[in-house]
Amino acid sequence: MARKPKNKFSPATVAVIGLGRFGSAVAHSLLRMGHDVLAIDCEEKRIQACAAELPHVLQADTTDIDTLRQIGLADFQRVVVGIGSDVEASILTVMGLTDLEIPQIWAKAIDKTHGRILERVGAHNVVYPEERMGNRVARLVTGKMIDHIEFDEDFSIIKTKAPEALVGSLLGIVDTMSKFGVAVIGVKPQDGPFRHITEDIVVQAHDLLIVAGSNDKCEAFAALE
Structure with missing residues (x-):
């Protein structure tokens, strides 16, 4: 003992x-x-x-x-x-x-x-650490995501490059949920810290976006050109 x-x-x-x-x-x-x-x-x-x-x-x-x-x-x-x-x-x-x-x-x-x-x-x-890590790596290897965290069986938060379809848009105005099925909850400019979404943020070509939504919708958003 x-x-x-x-x-x-x-x-x-x-x-x-x-x-x-x-x-x-x-x-x-x-x-x-x-x-x-x-x-x-x-x-x-x-x-x-x-x-x-x-x-x-x-x-x-x-x-x-x-x-x-x-x-x-x-x-x-x-x-x-x-x-x-x-x-x-x-x-x-x-x-x-x-x-x-x-x-x-x-x-x-x-x-x-x-x-x-x-x-x-x-x-x-x-x-299930091995399963979660395996799923995470698989999604990163096969897609364009930079990072991926799965919170539930069908809900994820990802980090991905801003797609061309959003470059020049005001994130506070664009309804990404209706258009893409995901919510953009944060943005990181190329030379700055992450910011919460405000009406004055304009998406730039090299921005990184933090996006939340279902696994399929997040993958589809990350695959946008």
Whole structure:
């Protein structure tokens, strides 16, 4: 069993279980954002790899609910389960956290079946990082988008070059939703910062646009000449 951490963590501390590529990325991002993080993994080599960069790391087998209690996770409000390769360990860890009545359990899934099981045993939010990244890369490789973020099964925000059809237009006047089925929500001039849309913005040939809409409409807009 793991030893209970010596530090007394605040309710705002986030526990991240599983320090593979996904889990360690989440832990480091949380730390950069100013959050306190308790990072946990069952493998000593991963703990050692993160010990110099993360302030609180702990080696433990989180598939055992008694270990979760001993660590003190019952007092945590938010836990991220980043275990991916060991599906059984992922499921058992989420089950244990559910029994501890953790208010927010985020869990990584490697596929839809894994994700459905995680939801059934108590995960409040299931993420599919490999699938999302695969879809994102596919859209960028095959289209003219510069960046793409999918928020739902059929809603995205993209960054793309201003199409010729809009060059010279006042974005505050053009109804892009009626004309193209998307909303232009921001613009970045070639030599300036991003701006929210105002009536006085005239689209220039080298502007970048931030566009929101359905996946198909966003792809069609990005493909405009």
